[in-house]
Amino acid sequence: MLTVERESITAEKIKKFDKRYNLHSWSAQGSLNPMVIEKAEGIYFWDSEGKKYFDMSSQLVNLNVGHGNKKIIEAIKKQADKMAFMGPGYAVDVRSLLAKKVIEKAPDNMGKVFFTLGGSDSNENAIKIAKMFTGRNKIFSRYRSYHGASYGAANLTGEPRRYTCEPGIPGFVKFFDPYIYRAGIKFESEEAASKYYVDKLREQLIYEGTQSVAAIFLETITGSNGVIIPPKGYLKGVRKVCDEFGILMVCDEVMAGWGRTGKWFACENFNVKPDIITFAKGITCGYVPFGGVIVDKKISEYFDNNTLMCGLTYNAHPIGCAAGIATIEVYEEENLIENSRKMGEILGEILEDIKEKHPTVGDVRYIGLFAAVELVKDKKTREALVPYGKDPEKIMPRIIRMLKEKGFSTYHHENSIMIAPPFIIKEAELREAMSIFDKVMCFVDEYIKTTI
Incomplete structure (x- = not known):
């Protein structure tokens, strides 16, 4: 019975039951709108509407070999x-x-x-x-x-x-x-x-x-x-x-x-x-x-x-x-430890270019496929984009949502955005994903310039 119910359950019911019966970590439950995920493979996963996402944080920096090994x-x-x-x-x-x-x-x-x-x-x-x-x-x-x-x-x-x-x-x-x-x-x-x-x-x-x-x-x-x-x-x-x-x-x-x-x-x-x-x-x-x-x-x-x-x-x-x-x-x-090092070097070059290009990117830190991009209001003063422990306008979550809307999935903590893809990522995939990040940072630059 349970197997039949699971096979027939709709995305709408999955979300309804999730919100009704589950407690999600680090969240006020009432405002949650969890995305329903239907499948995952390699460095990608797909939502219930068929949209594909680059998994650029390896979920919680743990899915090193990618999905579906x-x-x-x-x-x-x-x-x-x-x-x-x-x-x-x-x-x-x-x-x-x-x-x-x-x-x-x-x-x-x-x-x-x-x-x-x-x-x-x-x-x-x-x-x-x-x-x-x-x-x-x-x-x-x-x-x-x-x-x-x-x-x-x-x-x-x-x-x-x-x-x-x-x-x-x-x-x-x-x-x-x-x-x-x-x-x-x-x-x-x-x-x-x-x-x-x-x-x-x-x-x-x-x-x-x-x-x-x-x-x-x-x-x-x-x-x-x-x-x-x-x-x-x-x-x-x-x-x-x-x-x-x-x-x-x-x-x-x-x-x-x-x-x-x-x-x-x-x-x-x-x-x-x-x-x-x-x-x-x-x-x-x-x-x-x-x-x-x-x-x-x-x-x-x-x-x-x-x-x-x-x-x-x-x-x-x-x-x-x-x-x-x-x-x-x-x-x-699969020589994945070496691939982590090689792809990490390419990621570092891309991040340095992004740092040079965008006024809101204060610092980039990376080693292997372990990286973070720190956002600022002012590059010279290094003033943080949001005060430590405070983000009343939910600026950082909005940036993460904007990335996700473009197919780039990751998370943030305070002013830093995590970039840590699976080790199986190829150079072409890495560059495609980071081009999404680059474009979203253009919107962020303009938003910070005109709004804050």
Whole structure:
């Protein structure tokens, strides 16, 4: 009966039932008008009226291999037929094989992996592991960050989505990251900026009591808060401070990992080896919810004789593990990590041209197929298009709608528009999609000039 109902349901009813029965994240429900999607393939998806869209954010920066990858789908089907579920206390072939593959791809200091269901619970468990290993209670993380919306991950998060989880958990401390475009300081070089921010972090650690700090969490590259790429020497500086005081360095690579930056893990771009890496998104590209916490050898050895107080019913879910193995094989067989790097170079050239052309484009930041375009009212003063945390005229959502109307699907956060297409994108497709973006920016330029 349910199958028949699903096959016969109209787009009108889908939307009606969606609005009546579903709660959508990060939204006031009454004003929602969700688009009904009927199919997806490659870098595209189609709505119920047959309109095609470039998926230029890989949904939520997770669909690295694109829609409809047959190898991953078949792996899911095969595993479901063989063994849909087995409790986390058992050894299963796909669990063992995926763990081996993950450690082989990770930096060479890494020892073991604890599998989860997504980014938030990866960070939740990394917090616990850091506290257990060090015996310390304080956790540092940055203001311009998003680490998840569950309670512990929200306390890690620095941006406004953490507010509903306040008053927060004692021991979570925030610090500022090097967002040079908005720093208000003219640094002589990237290295000088890095020294300034690392020195301030070191000073703050001392005032908090370094003996009480378990870990410093940071997105290797800040994701939804604007693809903020650390300046030269910054991550090495943080690594040095961590080593000085016996603090664990935890890199959140939920977005940046699994090839998004043109490397298997983003920390490889900076020649830094964290103590812990958290991941999700690109390990299964959304085909199955999945994530994990990779720990270095000294941490994994510690838990040989000390109980790991972490547990999830769906830890190392067999279907997720099967999807993860297939996803890594797709990356390898289709050379997608290299394609991310190559297409990223082309994207960077296009973005620099757009920045030069449009007065409302204040800054463009990119590495691999991980990019953001920051909009401003005034290029010289760098005045933000909308004040931080405020957009009473809904300017940014209107720009996103305008892009979508032209067939370019993405999202924004504050003043930055995300551009992060699937790794399978071809140069011609990339240029066609970015020509849409370019044209919409022309309208934005005129609108800002005449209205604001």
